[in-house]
Amino acid sequence: MNTTPSAAIIGAGLSGLACATRLHAFGWRVSVFDKSRGPGGRMSTRRGDDWQSDHGAQYFTARDPRFKAEVDRWLAAGVAAVWQPRMAVIGDEDLHDADAALQRFVGTPRMTAPTRFLADSLPVSLQCTVDNIEKTATGWQIDSREQGRLAGSFDTVILAVPAPQAVPLAHPVAPGLAALARRAAMRGCWTLMVRYDQPLDLPFDAAFVNRGPLRWVAREPSKPGRPARETWLLHASAAWSEAHIEADPAEVATRLAAAFVELGAPPPLAATAHRWRYADTEPALNMGYDWDAERRIGLCGDWLNGGKVEGAWLSGIRLADAMTEG
Ligand SMILES: Cc1cc2nc3c(=O)[nH]c(=O)nc-3n(C[C@H](O)[C@H](O)[C@H](O)COP(=O)(O)OP(=O)(O)OC[C@H]3O[C@@H](n4cnc5c(N)ncnc54)[C@H](O)[C@@H]3O)c2cc1C
8 A cells, every 4th residue: 555645736836846845855745737838837937039038026035044045055056046136216215125235036047947946856747727626535636627637646735826726726625725815815917028129228227116007127138147138027016907907918018118118218129018917915914824634735825925936935835844744
């Protein structure tokens, strides 16, 4: 009889991969499933012929000693590096801290690199959209939109997905977890990736923007290991994004490019818009994770733990530790 504990982890973003890595180290049999074509979730990069752009997470910080040690491992593996942009705050300076002393890290050569590094050591099934989980006499069984019922069963299932995507999976099998996920208010974010044929003459590489539709702009080639093609990433504010969440991408591109021109940039030669339906949580919960020991189902993700890259990683680690306690 095989007594090795097993877990199905839904979501190959950083929280799911951190949880899976930890369980794997404890000797568990883990299987990770993600609906996308690659791992990383919101640590994401769009690539074109001669350009690329991190259109989700921009950078991450490391305050917790455990996450610092993990980032050191990423630095040693060459999948992350320190980013030292010329920072600015445009508009109300009290709203953001452009603290030059703060150490900011990015994935190298792109933001997905740390998650790919983790995923390389794990069994990860991609393009596998889980649309149902069910507890049977033999354990948890998983259904996916693309493949139907997946082979095998699992002692434990982990939902490492944004809160609104956890609700329909958890609701029939763990109503308490679904109720918690319903409490998390996740907001959208429109992004625009703009290209030029020469470097822009702006006095910053990245700026927090506190006026108009934009909230953040960053020059992609200022990050280590990126292609030289002049590419900027623009994020709209949560308020503007939510107000325009169903807008036509071409219209969004026009509006956000115009806002960038107001900051001193020329009109872009090319632009690509992307909508994140669930970008951040306001306010993010601070409970770390949730674990239903009786049913053997858990939740992890940034929305349970402060809402950022570091919080996502710690959420996955803390859930794995709670599951393996005692
Ligand atoms: C625009 C934007 C800017 C950001 N900027 C920063 C920043 O500068 N600094 C910072 O620290 N953080 C930032 N963040 C937040 C950071 O990206 C997240 O905190 C972190 O990446 C979340 O990881 P996660 O594992 O919790 O979730 P995710 O990365 O969202 O991973 C969830 C995964 O689940 C998968 N999934 C969902 N439903 C299913 C399903 N039914 N079946 C299978 N797979 C499924 C998704 O495809 C995804 O890969 C930003 C995010 C966005 C969107």
